[in-house]
Amino acid sequence: MGMGKDIRNLIARRASKEIKNGMVVNLGIGIPSLVPDHLPEGIHVFFQAENGVLGMGATPLTGEEDGNLCNAAGYPVTIQAGASYFDSALAFGMIRKGKLDVTILGSLQVSEQGDLANWIVPGKRVPGMGGAMELSQKAKKVIVLMSHTDKNGHSKVVQSCSLPITTPRCVDMIITDLAVFEVRKEGLLLLELMPGVTLEKIKENTDATFILSPALS
Template sequence: MAVGITERYLIAKRAAQEITRGMIVNLGIGIPTLVADYIPNDYGVMLHTENGILGMGPSPETGKEDGHLSNAGGFPVTIKKGASYFDSATAFGIIRRGYLDVTILGALQVSECGDIANWIVPGKRVPGMGGAMELAQKAKKVIVLMNHTSKDGSSKILKTCTLPLTAVKSANLIITEKAVFKVQDERLYLKEVMPGSSINDIVNSTDASVTICDSLTNGK
């Protein structure tokens, strides 16, 4: 079952809790773009985009979009005081040198050891991998935001990914509409139960092996 609008914002809001003051953060296409709206203005967080902005702000109000300002997905954005513009080569230099504290990505599949598959479904046309490969390998922390299951109800969190990989053993945290998992020592730990879900529901809808954290909490 696909994630509804309310659930998408719930996932984004929870992801924003992983961001602390002064971080440099990259937000991927899809649910990750919504995270910008939940970062407190006084945190001094600088959002980075592959198309050449450091200091991206939240989404603009309707009617106040600037056609010259967009994120890497082509959606309109605002900028914060102190923001800078640069070419894509510099944007990727920031990624490859390891300056990003956090990258938040979408995914098609994630394995229990943190492998990420997020760029192609065989037989379907896609625009390309984009910056996901570099982001998943070089950011200090990699957070994956995704719906827990596919449209046919099959799990997207697997023992082994069946789609072509973007990065190997790169995910640190996975947030879905059902749960928050941490990946540690190539194992998947259930860290938090999201509102409206239960441990049994999460375990039964996850193909990967799940270890329950001693410090398991209920999300808000």
């Protein structure tokens, strides 16, 4: 069973706080695509998509979609004043050159070392690794948004990934429906609890070893 709309928006709203004025940001599909709807007033950000758009706006209203204008997942988007279009080669040139300030991705698992596993469940059909490999290696900050546990109740924040790794040691921050973690050299740091969540619940549902932020200890 998937997460409800309210929880997905709660995670996206927390992620929006990591975005500062003037940043260039790439959003993955799923929960990350909700982030633009939660940006505070007065924050102007250039959202980039691998298919060749820079300057995407909020999700269009039903009936107001432009059939020629979509993000990398094929979902309709709007654009802001000053937006530009280009081919995928230039889009990936921007990514590989390190021009993205932040990438916000979904994931299947993240390890306590910041390893990202988000591209395949062995035995399931998958279209390919996509841009996640380049984005996770080259963006200045990598933020993962995901449910804390999978549909079987197993922790997705793990000691070491059991699924194939997309990129090792690349994740800087993990935001789930239970908690916010930072990946640091000294280990995984529990930064915040989501509203109504207890530390006990996080301990019960987290396979990874983590340390508490001074604010929580």
